[in-house]
Every structure is written in structure tokens, then in C-alpha cells.
Amino acid sequence: MSLGNATLAELSKLSTLRGVSATLAATVLCAVGLTALFVAETLHQSLVPHQLAASAAVDTALRVIPYCQIGLIVLGSLTTASEYDGWQIRTSLASVPKRAMLLTGKLIAYLTVAVPAALTTVGTAVVATETALGGHRVPVGALCAAHNLLAMLGAASYLVLIGLLANAVAVLVRSFITTLVLVLTVVLVLSPALAAVTRLAAYLPERAGALLYQSNPDTDGVLTPVQGAAVLGTWIVVLLSAAAVAFIARDA
Amino acid sequence: MNTLVAEFRKLVALPSTLVAIGITLVCSLGITVLNVSQIHAKLASGNTDSMVNTNLVNTVFTGPSTGVIGVIVLGVVIVSSEYTANTSDAGGGRQIVTSLTCVPRRGQLLAAKGFVLVVVSGALGAVLVPVTILVSRAILGQYARPLDQTIDNVGGRMVAGIVGYWICAALITFSITVLARHGTIPLIAFIANTSVVSIDLLLAKFTPIGKFLPDVAGSQMFSVNYPAPHMLSPAWGGTVMGLWTVGLLGVAATVFVRRDA
Numbered sequence: 001m002s003l004g005n006a007t008l009a010e011l012s013k014l015s016t017l018r019g020v021s022a023t024l025a026a027t028v029l030c031a032v033g034l035t036a037l038f039v040a041e042t043l044h045q046s047l048v049p050h051q052l053a054a055s056a057a058v059d060t061a062l063r064v065i066p067y068c069q070i071g072l073i074v075l076g077s078l079t080t081a082s083e084y085d086g087w088q089i090r091t092s093l094a095s096v097p098k099r100a101m102l103l104t105g106k107l108i109a110y111l112t113v114a115v116p117a118a119l120t121t122v123g124t125a126v127v128a129t130e131t132a133l134g135g136h137r138v139p140v141g142a143l144c145a146a147h148n149l150l151a152m153l154g155a156a157s158y159l160v161l162i163g164l165l166a167n168a169v170a171v172l173v174r175s176f177i178t179t180l181v182l183v184l185t186v187v188l189v190l191s192p193a194l195a196a197v198t199r200l201a202a203y204l205p206e207r208a209g210a211l212l213y214q215s216n217p218d219t220d221g222v223l224t225p226v227q228g229a230a231v232l233g234t235w236i237v238v239l240l241s242a243a244a245v246a247f248i249a250r251d252a
Numbered sequence: 253m254n255t256l257v258a259e260f261r262k263l264v265a266l267p268s269t270l271v272a273i274g275i276t277l278v279c280s281l282g283i284t285v286l287n288v289s290q291i292h293a294k295l296a297s298g299n300t301d302s303m304v305n306t307n308l309v310n311t312v313f314t315g316p317s318t319g320v321i322g323v324i325v326l327g328v329v330i331v332s333s334e335y336t337a338n339t340s341d342a343g344g345g346r347q348i349v350t351s352l353t354c355v356p357r358r359g360q361l362l363a364a365k366g367f368v369l370v371v372v373s374g375a376l377g378a379v380l381v382p383v384t385i386l387v388s389r390a391i392l393g394q395y396a397r398p399l400d401q402t403i404d405n406v407g408g409r410m411v412a413g414i415v416g417y418w419i420c421a422a423l424i425t426f427s428i429t430v431l432a433r434h435g436t437i438p439l440i441a442f443i444a445n446t447s448v449v450s451i452d453l454l455l456a457k458f459t460p461i462g463k464f465l466p467d468v469a470g471s472q473m474f475s476v477n478y479p480a481p482h483m484l485s486p487a488w489g490g491t492v493m494g495l496w497t498v499g500l501l502g503v504a505a506t507v508f509v510r511r512d513a
Binding site: 194 | 267318
């Protein structure tokens, strides 16, 4: 079996998981609902200028990313952990005995779904913000300035990468619920709590990755956005390598 | 009594229970130790300018208020473990069928589960919250107030409040998981709601009815400087969260008793 076939098989598994379509729909809907709230808050402040700065509009839209990352984390965990819900993994390994190939196929299949999903989420958030801003709308030209597009692209990359991290954790722990509890607790709870205490928290995956899209990051300038991306990348490379070694070496 | 013992043994035998207790420990003790050590370092260096807005009680309680995630996980897995299908080599059955065969009175089974959950989460809270306060005092050393002043200042109310909050949060998660018969969605929703990306907190900031949401209301039992305006008093907050708990338990019990397993 070739890598192409393995990837196609993984894609077909992903597309038939009920959880995947539900997660993707919930993520995009969540982006729409939350932008409406955030825009209402922005417009509620006193002294709203008639026209918002384009970067302020993008910032408002990207405030949904910490919420929407949950969707990509679920997607990443589902890609691998679903194999261990009833030992489907044995069938998969019987069909694709080369373990490295199976894992690569899974990762490519994840990326194939996650990249469009992340781009759609960010795009939807920006469009929803523009719609909700009504009279305060930002002209499209200003919105498409290089640094704004870069922030949107950064946000989409962050979403894809944090899901990839969940993927690696899922391979290691082989359980959907455990992966979710671990990743969500670290990303949503421990990371902000530690950030209040120590500057080292800037090196946690969520903090470092957030530099990809935040225009005013609150990490006390420990890392630049490029360094942040490198730190998140390092986390993913280390965890994925550990996952690959474990997956190839251990009993299924 | 047998049902209680059985439910207790099932709960402690779950690997997720260990993860949950670990999370509770790390969140409540770990975060507080880090926070308080930092305050001690600032006090010791005499550099207190950045501390004008620091409220020590609040700092000590950040840990326990995130430690609630542990008991939320307990509330989910005590139910969802019953509904997880076994591997197909073992027949693909669900434990709930066995449990109901052994304890055919559904009300009794659910009551036993709820009771075990209350005891475990209450015990975790009752031990960890005072330990957190004592450890904080130990770290602060000479800067800590005398013990009787600490007790006056923090008060039994806040300790009881946070333990009550843990128990109610566990029971609310429990009820929702009974209704969902699956752990994933309750787990995601409740962990997210406890974190910085809390939807309830957003609603509390924007709408006047947000303050009646269970976790927003319940937090008033122990919270100082809650990050949203016009909140309920601690007593009313506790009452509102209690009413949510009782109401949701009622709905869950009715559904559990009536539907096919």
C-alpha cells in the first residue's frame, strides 16, 4: 500500500466520523456567535470612532481564536484517538503494516481537513465582524493590508498547529478523553494561570503560539512572534517524534 | 450500603480518577504555591510597588478555583464510564447494563453515584482548601498574619463556599452527563467554562441575567474582585447555584428513571 492510499483511507475514516463534522460546524458557529458578542462590546465603549482602525477590527475578530482552538484540539485528538475506541487500530495496522506510513497518512489527513477548517474559521470571524460592525465597518482595502493578512494567516496556522499538538498527545496516551482533559487543561487553564506567575510561561505552547496572531501580546516581550512560532514548532516536533517512536516501537 | 461501596470502588478503579485527582492537586496547590512564592519574593526584596492591586486572599484562592476542574472530570467519568462501549472482542457491551442488572432500582443507583461523588469531591475540597491556606502561610513565613487573624479574615465562609462550589459543580456536570450519556461534550463545555475562555463569564459581563448562571453565581461564595460588575451576594450566589444543582439533578433523575438504558 502506498502513502497516497493510506492517506485516502485516513481521510475516508475522518469524513465518516460523526464527531468531525459536528466539531467543525460548532467551531465555525462559535466564531460567528462570539464575534457578535465581541463587536457589541467594542461598540459599547464610550468614544467609538466613526470608523474603526482596520487592525482593531482584525483584533476583535481574532479574539475568537482562544475559544475556537477547542474545535481544532478536538479534531486533532479525534484523528488518532478514535482508532483506540474499540481497537480499530488493529484493523488499520493489518491493512497498513508500515507504522510510520500509517502515522504519516494520519497527519496528512489531519492537515487536509484542518487547514481549510482553520482558514474558514478565521475568514468567518473576520466577515462576521465586518457585518456586525455595521456603520463602523472597515473598508476591505484596509482590512487586506499586509500586516492584517499576516495576523489572520498566523491565527489560522496557530489553530492548525495546536490541533497537531493534540494529535501527538493522542498518539502517546491512546485515549480521547484523557487527551482532551490533558490538552484543554494545559492550554486553557494552566497556561494563563502560570503566565500570571512566571515569565517562563511564555515558553508554553499556547502562549508562544498566541504570538502568531496577537498584535499586543502580553508576554512582557520575552519572545518575538518569530521566536514564538519556533517555540511552538519545537514543542510539536518533540511531541510528534516521541509519538512516532512510541507508535512504532510499542504493541498496538 | 452495598450500592454505595460498589459505586465507590468503581470510581476509584478508573484511571481517569487518578488524572482528575492529579489535576486537582496541581491546580489548587501548585498554582497557589507559585503565586504565593512570588509574593513572598517581592515582599522579601521590599519591591512592593507592583503589589498595590494584589489581594492576598484572592491570590491564595486562584488555585482552588481552578482545581474545580478535577471534580468536574470526576462528575463526568463516574457517569460516562458506564456508557462507554467495551471492545468488540469483549462483546461491545456497556457497563450500565450490568450495573442496572445488579441494582434494578434506578433511583437507588443514581442516588448512590451522586452520594459517592459528593463525598469524594467534598473530601478533596475539605482537605485541599485548608491545606492550600496553611501552605501559603508557611511560604509567607514572617509576612503571614497570625493564625487566628487568618481564620477571621478568610473565614469559614470562604472555605465552605469553595468546597460547596466544588460539590455543586461536580453534581451539575454529573447531571448533564447523565442526560448526554457521553463524556466528551460535558467535559469540553465545563473545562472551557472554568478557564479564561468562559462563555458564562462573557455573558455575565454583557447581560444582566448572566449573573444567575450557575458558575457565575456560585463563584460569588468565595470570589474577591470578580471580573464582572453587579454580582449577587455570596449567600444569594450560593442559593442560585444550589437551585441549579437541585433542578438539574431532578431532570437527570427523571430521565434516567424513565428512559431505556
